[in-house]
Amino acid sequence: MPTPDPFSGYVNDVTFPDRFHRELSPAWLTYASVLGGARPKDLGKPFRYLDLGCGFAHSTVINAASFAHAEFHACDVNPAHIDAARRRAARLGIGNVVFHEASFEALLDKDLPPFDFIVMHGIYSWVDAGVRRTVRQLISRQLADEGLVYLSYNCQPGWSAEAPLRKLMLELTQAADGGIEARAASAIAGMRTLGNPSFRYFRDNPHTIHALQALVDSPVDYLAHEYLNRAWEVHYSVDVLDEMEAAGLAYAGSATLADNHPALLMDRQAAEAIAALPNARLRHLAEDFAANRRFRRDVFVRDAQASQTRQTPAQALRHLEQTAIGCATDIEQIDARVTIPRGALSFQAEFIADLRGLMRQGAMPVGEIVARLGANSRNRREILQNLLFLVASGTLTPFAHAGGYDETGPRRASSPACAAALACGADEGASTFVPCETLGNGLAVSTEEAEQARRWIAGEAIPVPGRLARLGVLRGA
Ligand SMILES: C[S@@+](CC[C@H](N)C(=O)[O-])C[C@H]1O[C@@H](n2cnc3c(N)ncnc32)[C@H](O)[C@@H]1O
Structure with a gap:
C-alpha cells in the first residue's frame, strides 16, 4: 500500500516567499467584522489565534509581538517554513507562539484550545477537496463562539479568461525533467513560446497576454506555490458561503476593506441592478461580477444568531463608533x-x-x-x-486601540520585541515590519527610520522619529 502523502499533493520542495499580510491582524479582522455588524472583540483581554498553513508565519509572529497577552498558534506541514518562523520568533524574543509542524489532518488529532481567530491565507484554492474538508472540521471544532475566520481564495468570474494558463503551465512543468525549479523554468520558456497572438486563445482574450507576461516575470517560488500544486480551484463565493454555513459560520465582511463598500466598487446602474435582486445570496454573487473579482479575503463569524442578528442597527453603529x-x-x-x-x-x-x-x-x-x-x-x-x-x-x-505619544519615562521602544525588530531593520538595511501594540499590527518601517530610532534611543541629540512616537513604537522624553 502506498504511504499517505502528508503534503496531499501540495508543493514542498521549494519554500513560499516570506511575506507580511496586514489583513491577518486581529485588529484589522475585528474592524472588518464590526463594519459588517458583528460584535467587537475586546483585544485588550487575552485571546487565542490560529494560523493554518502559516508559511513563514511573518504576520503571525509580528502580531504575537503586538499582542503579548494573547496566545498564537501557527501550523504548517513544511518543516522549512516552521523552522524559519521559529527563528523569527526567537530573534524577537517572543514566547507566545506555539508552532505545529504538522499537516491539518495531523492537527485534528491534537488537543487544542478554542480559538477566537482562525486565519488561512493562500490555502483554500490550493489544496484538494479532502484537505478543505479537514480545514472546515478544524474550524467547526476549534472556533470559539463569536470567533472570526479569515479565508482567502481565488474566485470567479475574475479568473474566467486566465484559468487555462495554469493548466498549460502545469502540463509543461510535468513534461519537463529535473527538480521543481528546473521544471518551472522550462515551463516558463514554453509559455513564452506559446504566448503570442498566433494562438487564437491569446488573440480572443488579449488581456491574457499581460497575465502571461506577469507569470513569466514572477519568481519561481511564488509560481510553484500558486500554480504547481496538484489542486488548484477557483471558487464561486456563494459556494464558499455554503461550505462555511455548514460549519456553523456566517459571512461577516471582507478584509479587503474597499469590498465592504459597494459605492467604491461599482457605478449606480450596477448597484441598482444588484439591489433589485431577490436575495442576499444573489447579491453576494452579483457583486463579484460587478467587480470582476478574482481574489477574496472573506471574514466569517461563528453563530450569526448570537453575534449579528441580535444587534440592532443602533448597537452596530455604536460599536463602529467605539x-x-x-x-x-x-x-x-x-x-x-x-x-x-x-x-x-x-x-x-x-x-x-x-x-x-x-x-x-x-x-x-x-x-x-x-x-x-x-x-x-x-x-x-x-x-x-x-x-x-x-x-x-x-x-x-x-487600530487596536486609541493612543498617541507617551512622553513619560526614559527613551525606549515599546517592548523588547519592538526594539529587536527595529535593530533588525537598521542592521539588515531593508525595510521591516515592526510590532506595534497601538496599531495591533505590523508597521512598515524603512531602514532610515529604524536607524534614526536606534540613535534616538541611544540618547543622541536628534529629534524623535515623529511617526514612530505618534504610533507608540517609541516612548519617552
Ligand atoms: C501559499 S502558502 C501560504 C503561506 C502563508 N499563509 C502566507 O500567506 O504567507 C500555503 C502554505 O500552506 C501549507 N500547507 C499546504 N497544505 C497543507 C496541509 N495539508 N497541512 C498543513 N499545511 C499545509 C504550505 O506548506 C504553505 O506554507
Whole structure:
C-alpha cells in the first residue's frame, strides 16, 4: 500500500516567499467584522489565534509581538517554513507562539484550545477537496463562539479568461525533467513560446497576454506555490458561503476593506441592478461580477444568531463608533484625493486639513473623530462615511486601540520585541515590519527610520522619529 502523502499533493520542495499580510491582524479582522455588524472583540483581554498553513508565519509572529497577552498558534506541514518562523520568533524574543509542524489532518488529532481567530491565507484554492474538508472540521471544532475566520481564495468570474494558463503551465512543468525549479523554468520558456497572438486563445482574450507576461516575470517560488500544486480551484463565493454555513459560520465582511463598500466598487446602474435582486445570496454573487473579482479575503463569524442578528442597527453603529482608526503613514499623506477600485474619490480640502490636525494626536475612536470634526456644522453621517472610505482606500487604518505619544519615562521602544525588530531593520538595511501594540499590527518601517530610532534611543541629540512616537513604537522624553 502506498504511504499517505502528508503534503496531499501540495508543493514542498521549494519554500513560499516570506511575506507580511496586514489583513491577518486581529485588529484589522475585528474592524472588518464590526463594519459588517458583528460584535467587537475586546483585544485588550487575552485571546487565542490560529494560523493554518502559516508559511513563514511573518504576520503571525509580528502580531504575537503586538499582542503579548494573547496566545498564537501557527501550523504548517513544511518543516522549512516552521523552522524559519521559529527563528523569527526567537530573534524577537517572543514566547507566545506555539508552532505545529504538522499537516491539518495531523492537527485534528491534537488537543487544542478554542480559538477566537482562525486565519488561512493562500490555502483554500490550493489544496484538494479532502484537505478543505479537514480545514472546515478544524474550524467547526476549534472556533470559539463569536470567533472570526479569515479565508482567502481565488474566485470567479475574475479568473474566467486566465484559468487555462495554469493548466498549460502545469502540463509543461510535468513534461519537463529535473527538480521543481528546473521544471518551472522550462515551463516558463514554453509559455513564452506559446504566448503570442498566433494562438487564437491569446488573440480572443488579449488581456491574457499581460497575465502571461506577469507569470513569466514572477519568481519561481511564488509560481510553484500558486500554480504547481496538484489542486488548484477557483471558487464561486456563494459556494464558499455554503461550505462555511455548514460549519456553523456566517459571512461577516471582507478584509479587503474597499469590498465592504459597494459605492467604491461599482457605478449606480450596477448597484441598482444588484439591489433589485431577490436575495442576499444573489447579491453576494452579483457583486463579484460587478467587480470582476478574482481574489477574496472573506471574514466569517461563528453563530450569526448570537453575534449579528441580535444587534440592532443602533448597537452596530455604536460599536463602529467605539472602534479606533488612525494614520499609520505620514500625516501629510492624508490627501484630498484617494484611489478606490472604480477610480478616484475627492474630499474637501478643509475637511482633510482638519482631519490631519486631529490625526497628529494619534489614533482615536471613530465616534470621537466624527464628533470633533462635526463641530464645524458638518453633516455627521457624511463625516462617518468619509472616514470609512478613507480607511477603505488605505489612507487611514484600523487600530487596536486609541493612543498617541507617551512622553513619560526614559527613551525606549515599546517592548523588547519592538526594539529587536527595529535593530533588525537598521542592521539588515531593508525595510521591516515592526510590532506595534497601538496599531495591533505590523508597521512598515524603512531602514532610515529604524536607524534614526536606534540613535534616538541611544540618547543622541536628534529629534524623535515623529511617526514612530505618534504610533507608540517609541516612548519617552
Ligand atoms: C501559499 S502558502 C501560504 C503561506 C502563508 N499563509 C502566507 O500567506 O504567507 C500555503 C502554505 O500552506 C501549507 N500547507 C499546504 N497544505 C497543507 C496541509 N495539508 N497541512 C498543513 N499545511 C499545509 C504550505 O506548506 C504553505 O506554507
